[in-house]
Amino acid sequence: MSRPAVLRALGGAAALVFAVGCSSGAxxxxxxxxxxxxSAPTSAAAPSSARPAGDGRVTVAGTLTEGLRSPWGxxxxxxGDLLVSSRDERTVTRVDGRSGxxxxxxxxxxxxxxxEGGLMGLAVRDGWVYAYLTAESDNRIVRMRYGGAAGDRxxxxxxxxxxxxxxxxxxxxxxxxxPDGMLYAGTGETGQTGLAQDRESLGGKILRMTPEGKxxxxxxxxxxxxxxxxxxxxxxxxxxAEGRLWAAEFGQNTWDELNLVAPGxxxxxxxxxxxxxxxxxxxxxxxxxxxxxxxxxxAFARGAVWMAGLRGERxxxxxxxxxxxxxxPEAFLTGEYGRLRTVLAGGDGRLWLVTxxxxxxGTPEAGDDRILRLDVR
Numbered sequence: 060m061s062r063p064a065v066l067r068a069l070g071g072a073a074a075l076v077f078a079v080g081c082s083s084g085a086x087x088x089x090x091x092x093x094x095x096x097x098s099a100p101t102s103a104a105a106p107s108s109a110r111p112a113g114d115g116r117v118t119v120a121g122t123l124t125e126g127l128r129s130p131w132g133x134x135x136x137x138x139g140d141l142l143v144s145s146r147d148e149r150t151v152t153r154v155d156g157r158s159g160x161x162x163x164x165x166x167x168x169x170x171x172x173x174x175e176g177g178l179m180g181l182a183v184r185d186g187w188v189y190a191y192l193t194a195e196s197d198n199r200i201v202r203m204r205y206g207g208a209a210g211d212r213x214x215x216x217x218x219x220x221x222x223x224x225x226x227x228x229x230x231x232x233x234x235x236x237x238p239d240g241m242l243y244a245g246t247g248e249t250g251q252t253g254l255a256q257d258r259e260s261l262g263g264k265i266l267r268m269t270p271e272g273k274x275x276x277x278x279x280x281x282x283x284x285x286x287x288x289x290x291x292x293x294x295x296x297x298x299x300a301e302g303r304l305w306a307a308e309f310g311q312n313t314w315d316e317l318n319l320v321a322p323g324x325x326x327x328x329x330x331x332x333x334x335x336x337x338x339x340x341x342x343x344x345x346x347x348x349x350x351x352x353x354x355x356x357x358a359f360a361r362g363a364v365w366m367a368g369l370r371g372e373r374x375x376x377x378x379x380x381x382x383x384x385x386x387x388p389e390a391f392l393t394g395e396y397g398r399l400r401t402v403l404a405g406g407d408g409r410l411w412l413v414t415x416x417x418x419x420x421g422t423p424e425a426g427d428d429r430i431l432r433l434d435v436r
Contacts, residue, residue, distance in 0.1 A: 115363050115376050117391050117410065117433050124159035125429035127152070129418045131232065132181035132190070133356075133401045133411060133430075141403075141411065142188065143430065146177035146418065151188065151213060154430065164205070164213050171195050175247075176225055179232030182242065184270060188213060191234045191244060198223035198230050200244060200272065219272035220284065224249045224262035229292040229309075233356065238302045241275040242268050243286070245293025245306060252329035255289050263290045263328065265306060265320055279323030289326040289340065295357035295366060296320075297404075303382060305344075307354035307366050315352040316343035317364060319382055344384050345377050351390075355415070356401035361408055361435050367399035369415060374399060374433075396431065397421050408435045 123141075132144040139156035142164070149170040153162040167190060170178045176193030183189070187202040199221040204214030219242070223231070226249025233245040248254040248263035255263025258280060267275045267286035274284050295307035304320040314333030318326055318341065327340035334342045347354075353370035362385075366375040373393040378386040392399070400415035409432065416427040 115361055115378065115389070115435060117365075117374065117376070117435050119392070120432045120434045122159075122426075123156070123411070123430040123432050124154050124161060125426040126161075127413075127417070127428040127430070129177070130413050130415065130428050130430075131177070131179045131400060131418075132234075133403045133413055134181040134183045134188070135403065135405065135411075136183060139405075141430070142181055142183065143413065144178045144181050144190065146179055147172045149178045151178075151181070151190070153211070159430075162211060164211060167192065167201075167203070167213065167216060169194050169201075169216060174227035174230075176227070176230045179230070180234040180244070182234045182236055184236055184242075187270075189219065189234055189242065190216070191232045193225050193230060194221075196225070197221055198225045198232075198246070200234060200242070202270075219270075220244070220261075220266070220268060222261060223266075224251070224254060224260065226250050229263075231293050233294055233296050235296050236270075237267075237304065238298055239275075240270075242270055242272075243296055243304070244268075245290070245296050245308070247292035248290070248328070252291075255291060255328045256325075256330070258283070258285055258288055261285070263292075264288050265290065265293055265296065265304075267322075277322075286322055287320050287324050287326060289324075289328050289330075291328040291332075294355045297357045297359045297364065299359045299364070299379060300362075301381070305357060305359070305364050307357045309353060310346075310349055312349065314343070314346040315349055315354050317345040317354070317357070317366060317377055318343050345388050347371070347375075347388070355399065356403070356413075358402045358404040358410060360404045360410055365402050365410060365435075367402045367412065369398045369400065369420075372397055372399065374402065374412065396429075397424075397427070400428075405432075409433065410435060 129147040131146040134142045141154040151164045170192045180191040188205045189202045200219040201216035229247030231246035244266040254260040265287045266284040268284045292309040333346045351371045352368045355367045357366045364377040373390045376389045398415040401413040403411045412431040414428045416423040
């Protein structure tokens, strides 16, 4: 079914509820033309109307809300409502988790949008809303009081961590609290590839810190928030049921990656892209030709990692058995909703999925962008 036809069909159900590949390194959706390496396995996309082989499938239960502009980060509040950030408009909006009604919480001061930077990832903890944003001189993480005496507005931003390199491209931006109570952040190397291997730089890393922004106890490098390195542009982070950390990141011309992240390990960029088979680097658990993914947010639900694809315009399911992949990745919703930015687990087999057609790189249609409610079985 074509994307317009799908959107028309969902209209009645709504009540239910550049890339990379060029030498510039921009994640635009216009990749380089280098062919995939034939010796490494790839996975073909399955039509969303049929159930792929395996134990999981996903169906669209409805559209929660629409009319969002450049949505990027998504975080759940107690009670089921959602917070969504607008990368380019610098705003945070509260979305009622049942009706989809939107309430603006205001503009976040100090955000300087440009290229792939702006107001990006969100996380919530103990009355604070955390945000990863691009400022005048750097990328940084701030936190703002929300609720209580402040009402339905955000308090003034307080710096948590500053000095993350910024650029027109590869700004990272995903943040989340782990099961250990620490705050994790995925960063990019801003197109300066050497930053990924420089352990003194915060670019091209996964960072782990206390809620106040200090190096977390047990980090692999003394007095450092760096948790892993050798990353090109980390866009998704999530934990499985056993507390293992997974991360999705953009490749350049050949392979996008899903990695199992271990403290202190080197994930290879820019020396390698995709599987290298070298002991000094960690190989990805799954990889895709860049035309099929351009991975963004990820979530864990019902024994699998679910990965949103920008250029690939599809939702990937990667089944897991412990720390290993238990089957081939499977694609859903291919081409039906355009670019997909963020996926968030909502409990009880539910996923929230955010589209990304209004980020200057899509082809927006009536209603874009939207939050979809997905049921996983």
